[in-house]
């Protein structure tokens with residue numbers, strides 16, 4: 273069936289548009305179509321969480337004394353600074369660090385996604401690029417966010433640099449999402465291929481990032497505190513751009529500078545849960561068995577300062593500000609959207625229905641049934657910071673267009689062999705939900721986008737949908753349910769209206785999870 277879908281006559285993909293950081297949104301407000309507003313809001317939200325400004329906010333250097341301040345801690349620099357980094361946002365972080373601390377920098381090695389330098393050059397983002405004769409060596413690898421030989425070479429160069437440090441040195445570690453795939457150093461006899469297969473299988477079966485990274489840490493030389501241990505006795509300062517709900521430093525990029533608290537039993541439990549324990553390669557069993565009897569116990573990281581410098585919450589705060597400038601009543605629902613993509617899509621579908629009724633006739637309820645279903649689903653999803661009551665009150669009091677904002681990372685359990693990503697799948701599912709709901713005289717639009725600009729192994733960042741999506745698609749001979757059953761959301765959106773609903777930013781150079789926007793506007 274996947275072959276049949278691939279053969280559908282798709283129109284050419286919409287051309288890449290450059291990302292527009294800090295675009296003045298107010299000028300765009302009047303008369304702009306909802307779809308266009310949504311795309312601009314996405315672009316300017318991403319533009320507000322670019323790595324350079326976030327790094328500058330966390331660090332300051334007194335040039336005369338060479339004193340580096342990181343939040344409330346100080347470190348003496350005297351040409352004793354080394355830098356390593358790995359992650360989708362690390363090129364821009366390294367460029368900002370080089371700009372600020374260059375005169376003290378002795379050497380650096382970073383591992384960044386394949387093609388990112390060329391993408392930044394094409395987009396004219398000079399501030400995201402290192403200087404021409406930089407002391408920082410750049411490795412590009414992990415195409416499609418999977419560990420590969422290039423990333424392995426980078427990981428070994430990073431380990432070598434760390435192992436050569438002394439107590440007089442300071443190691444600045446730049447960490448962002450995607451770091452796990454960009455820092456693979458499997459513990460022998462586990463091979464890169466075995467690690468890749470295992471992580472791919474876990475992800476496809478719906479393992480969340482905490483589970484995935486617990487396994488990655490157990491099989492890695494550098495994750496779970498391994499890098500910090502390699503750098504000892506140097507001081508280590510890790511600057512972390514979070515792409516995980518709740519900003520847990522031990523999970524982001526598998527916590528290379530945070531001691532792992534997991535034991536072998538935790539790993540076996542996860543592997544059991546996803547039906548992978550029986551088929552484990554012998555090498556993995558060997559490494560797990562060895563870890564169980566490791567006399568040294570877990571790494572200790574007393575010489576490390578881990579600092580979160582940016583997160584999804586920051587992106588949503590900016591999105592709220594921008595949406596308000598556009599004339600919307602805007603409210604952040606949650607920065608911790610997690611759970612199966614089907615439930616999350618149902619949640620947004622119900623939310624649109626309940627909020628739409630509030631907007632049409634403030635004080636009324638969509639129907640007691642939908643209202644109850646929405647609350648039950650919200651409880652089921654266990655979103656710790658959900659502002660549902662506040663959101664519905666905002667809508668009821670809005671007397672104008674409303675924009676509800678959220679962020680996080682739902683999970684997709686892959687069943688088909690189609691092409692897609694979390695965001696495109698969520699958008700398509702929400703589109704299908706909206707089409708089945710009576711929404712009265714309210715225009716609704718839902719957008720889901722990955723702030724890194726790459727949703728799954730596709731070249732799109734995400735997509736946006738309206739309630740008419742399924743019926744409009746049907747007139748083009750596209751059946752939404754069929755595409756969904758094959759996890760083929762990207763193929764769908766490439767075909768539908770020639771790709772007009774896809775978000776194309778190219779690699780953005782940052783990574784603070786996904787953002788979801790729900791727009792509601794009375795006709």
Ligand SMILES: Nc1ncnc2c1ncn2[C@@H]1O[C@H](COP(=O)(O)OP(=O)(O)OP(=O)(O)O)[C@@H](O)[C@H]1O
Pocket residue numbers: 360416417449450451452475476515683684685686689690691692693694697722724726727728729759760761783
């Ligand atoms: N065909 C598909 N349809 C829907 N989702 C998919 C498909 N293929 C892969 N995915 C999902 O895409 C996710 C990987 O996407 P991506 O590489 O953007 O991850 P990421 O979480 O943003 O990476 P990182 O957090 O490491 O930066 C996986 O969760 C996987 O389930």
Ligand SMILES: O=C(O)[C@H](O)CO
Pocket residue numbers: 448449450451452453481485515516523524525526
């Ligand atoms: O690299 C990773 O492990 C994920 O992006 C989470 O940080």
